[in-house]
Amino acid sequence: MTASFLDHITATLGTIRTDGLYKAEREIVTPQSGHIAIADGGQRRPMLNLCANNYLGLADHPEIIAAAHQALDTDGFGMASVRFICGTQTVHRALERSIADYLGKDDAILFAACFDANGGVFEPLLEAEDAIISDSLNHASIIDGVRLSKAKRYRYANSDMDELETRLKEAEKDGARFKLIVTDGVFSMDGYVANLPAICDLASRYGAMVMVDDCHATGHLGPEGKGTPALTGVGHRVDIVTGTLGKTLGGAMGGFIAAAQPIIDLLRQRARPYLFSNSLAPAVAAGSLKAIEIARKADDRRLKLMRNTSRFREGMVKAGFEVLPGETPIIPVMLHEASRAQDMARELDRRGIYVAGFFFPVVPKGRARIRTQMSAALDDADIDRAIDAFSDAARSLGIV
Numbered sequence: 001m002t003a004s005f006l007d008h009i010t011a012t013l014g015t016i017r018t019d020g021l022y023k024a025e026r027e028i029v030t031p032q033s034g035h036i037a038i039a040d041g042g043q044r045r046p047m048l049n050l051c052a053n054n055y056l057g058l059a060d061h062p063e064i065i066a067a068a069h070q071a072l073d074t075d076g077f078g079m080a081s082v083r084f085i086c087g088t089q090t091v092h093r094a095l096e097r098s099i100a101d102y103l104g105k106d107d108a109i110l111f112a113a114c115f116d117a118n119g120g121v122f123e124p125l126l127e128a129e130d131a132i133i134s135d136s137l138n139h140a141s142i143i144d145g146v147r148l149s150k151a152k153r154y155r156y157a158n159s160d161m162d163e164l165e166t167r168l169k170e171a172e173k174d175g176a177r178f179k180l181i182v183t184d185g186v187f188s189m190d191g192y193v194a195n196l197p198a199i200c201d202l203a204s205r206y207g208a209m210v211m212v213d214d215c216h217a218t219g220h221l222g223p224e225g226k227g228t229p230a231l232t233g234v235g236h237r238v239d240i241v242t243g244t245l246g247k248t249l250g251g252a253m254g255g256f257i258a259a260a261q262p263i264i265d266l267l268r269q270r271a272r273p274y275l276f277s278n279s280l281a282p283a284v285a286a287g288s289l290k291a292i293e294i295a296r297k298a299d300d301r302r303l304k305l306m307r308n309t310s311r312f313r314e315g316m317v318k319a320g321f322e323v324l325p326g327e328t329p330i331i332p333v334m335l336h337e338a339s340r341a342q343d344m345a346r347e348l349d350r351r352g353i354y355v356a357g358f359f360f361p362v363v364p365k366g367r368a369r370i371r372t373q374m375s376a377a378l379d380d381a382d383i384d385r386a387i388d389a390f391s392d393a394a395r396s397l398g399i400v
């Protein structure tokens with residue numbers, strides 16, 4: 001290692017810091033939940049958590065923990081193999097079948113993360129004579145996955161259906177053999193749902209297929225939590241769904257792709273993050289299987305999540321905050337300037353509210369925000385306390 005290389009890296013870190021973009025991690029000393037505690041100078045400091053993807057509050061669910069415990073006893077700790085060599089247990093196939101049944105597809109395939117699912121889905125399915133048409137706000141893993149495929153890339157401005165149509169026409173003019181439109185189901189920075197009915201209509205008109213990354217929806221949006229395709233009534237028209245076990249469905253880890261049988265079969269042969277990466281740990285697979293079973297029946301939790309969402313949303317508007325409109329439990333509180341979002345996050349931290357500020361380059365310049373996420377693990381009193389803390393913090397900074 002040359003000293004000049006480390007100097008170079010240190011200088012880059014310095015730039016990240018002076019730009020105010022350095023991400024420091026706080027250490028949590030409890031299970032993930034609505035009420036957590038962080039380590040603070042050797043002390044435990046209780047916090048109300050408003051930024052987990054723990055939408056249904058399943059991350060510390062006793063039945064899921066019990067299922068994972070049991071799998072440790074019956075199936076062991078790790079697989080020490082990729083799936084196709086000696087890494088497929090009954091629980092892996094049971095989980096894949098459960099995901100496929102849940103989302104109304106023929107079959108599903110597991111990955112270590114949805115990042116890997118999105119990284120591995122395009123390259124085996126599409127070739128140089130094909131076209132991928134991608135929303136500009138799609139998740140980083142989709143952007144990377146698209147880059148790894150040889151297909152021709154087209155990009156449309158976020159949710160701009162006119163531009164999507166223009167791109168479809170372009171792809172057609174360019175002689176694309178197969179066309180795939182890909183979108184997030186929920187745009188996670190803004191918290192709104194993709195216009196899937198319009199996307200599916202355009203797909204039909206131009207003979208394209210549709211893929212939805214439903215990480216921020218599977219488990220809590222739509223009937224039985226089947227996600228944005230079901231929510232918007234186009235479940236049967238979406239060809240490929242990718243999703244995560246690391247958010248609503250227990251929040252451990254793992255990703256999946258659900259689609260028609262030949263697609264899944266080919267991905268098992270060719271998807272590189274599947275072929276060259278270890279199987280999910282049996283305890284994670286068993287816990288996730290239980291999480292899906294619970295999520296499907298969890299109308300009570302979905303109702304509570306939606307009630308918390310409207311209570312927080314309405315309370316914040318009443319308190320004078322600007323929140324982005326939307327229909328999901330993601331509620332961005334707009335502060336516009338990065339420094340303001342950071343100051344607010346710091347003041348909220350001091351008041352026992354755990355949130356994260358988002359600013360450029362994660363969101364556009366001048367669109368800095370605190371992204372709050374509601375959870376069924378929160379109660380009315382928690383929501384009211386959070387709103388009061390926001391108001392108090394804003395007053396202390398002379399904002400609202």
Ligand SMILES: *Cc1c(COP(=O)(O)O)cnc(C)c1O
Nearest residue numbers: 113114115139215244246254255
């Ligand atoms: C969280 C997320 C991912 C990544 O999922 P992991 O399972 O954590 O890798 C991919 N796409 C979207 C839209 C996400 O929100």
